[in-house]
Amino acid sequence: MYDINELLSKDLIENDLKGKSRNQFSDENFWMIPEGTSVVRLLPRMESRIPYLTSYTHRFSSGDENIVVDCLQTFKKKCPVCKRGWELYNSEVKSEVDLSKKVYRVERYIYNVYIVNDAKNPENNGQIKLVSFGVKLNGNSKHNGVISTAFSSEDFGSSIFDISNGYDLVIMRKGQGMSSDYTGTHFKTKKYKIYDFSEIKDKLINIDELFVAKEKSVDEIKKIFYFLGFNKGPIAEVREVTQKQDVVKETKKIVEVEKIKEEENEDIDMSIEEVDEDPSTDEALDDLMKELDLE
Numbered sequence: 001m002y003d004i005n006e007l008l009s010k011d012l013i014e015n016d017l018k019g020k021s022r023n024q025f026s027d028e029n030f031w032m033i034p035e036g037t038s039v040v041r042l043l044p045r046m047e048s049r050i051p052y053l054t055s056y057t058h059r060f061s062s063g064d065e066n067i068v069v070d071c072l073q074t075f076k077k078k079c080p081v082c083k084r085g086w087e088l089y090n091s092e093v094k095s096e097v098d099l100s101k102k103v104y105r106v107e108r109y110i111y112n113v114y115i116v117n118d119a120k121n122p123e124n125n126g127q128i129k130l131v132s133f134g135v136k137l138n139g140n141s142k143h144n145g146v147i148s149t150a151f152s153s154e155d156f157g158s159s160i161f162d163i164s165n166g167y168d169l170v171i172m173r174k175g176q177g178m179s180s181d182y183t184g185t186h187f188k189t190k191k192y193k194i195y196d197f198s199e200i201k202d203k204l205i206n207i208d209e210l211f212v213a214k215e216k217s218v219d220e221i222k223k224i225f226y227f228l229g230f231n232k233g234p235i236a237e238v239r240e241v242t243q244k245q246d247v248v249k250e251t252k253k254i255v256e257v258e259k260i261k262e263e264e265n266e267d268i269d270m271s272i273e274e275v276d277e278d279p280s281t282d283e284a285l286d287d288l289m290k291e292l293d294l295e
């Protein structure tokens with residue numbers, strides 16, 4: 001007779017599983033921005049001289065199913081959903097154009113932050129976590145954000161990422177879900193020291209590693225987004241452009257189409273920042289949980 005329980009340890013297995021989930025996107029890694037006024041210090045990261053990771057996701061909801069998959073552009077690779085989306089966008093069929101907009105990639109910026117003061121949950125104070133900001137707070141090539149504006153200013157510059165001699169970011173969040181509003185978010189104007197960098201260096205979370213761990217292959221992504229019809233070939237050969245004599249005119253047309261697309265995407269980006277059906281959760285965590293559910 002033998003006891004199977006002598007060969008196995010429930011505690012060790014549970015700890016092992018817990019450890020793995022921590023290496024993925026667990027709620028422990030991510031900080032949900034609470035309603036009210038919270039204070040954080042943005043931090044650099046060790047794996048890159050760009051302090052944030054730009055993440056893109058493709059999402060799709062239908063019935064109970066919520067799909068959230070990292071766009072391969074997050075990893076600087078060609079993405080089948082982006083490519084197919086562009087083809088659908090150029091379709092003559094309205095439903096295909098609409099579908100392309102629904103799966104358009106959503107842009108987020110992932111940072112390490114030191115939480116100075118959490119408006120709702122003081123147990124987070126003093127911890128280093130990841131936070132996901134949208135374009136409005138971060139900024140990008142087309143929009144000025146609170147962070148990009150401060151970084152490029154003479155007053156703040158790289159000090160906004162300096163734990164030992166820098167400026168806190170005061171995040172003001174009003175409302176939840178669809179009505180989230182970050183108006184008033186700003187950097188404090190007085191520098192102060194929280195820690196020496198050497199004291200917190202080992203606590204920084206490797207964001208690249210976390211994302212690479214959940215990168216999907218082209219085939220896996222095509223399987224998940226099968227409803228885009230990857231095997232059907234090109235939908236519109238960039239609309240009659242190749243046939244036309246007047247290349248200049250046609251190029252202009254394409255630029256205009258792209259411009260419209262960008263504008264529409266801006267709307268999408270904005271609304272995504274507020275897409276949150278469960279008002280008790282932050283969109284970032286909500287999405288991540290959905291992602292975990294998929295696996």
Ligand SMILES: [Zn+2]
Nearest residue numbers: 071072079082
């Ligand atoms: Zn993509």
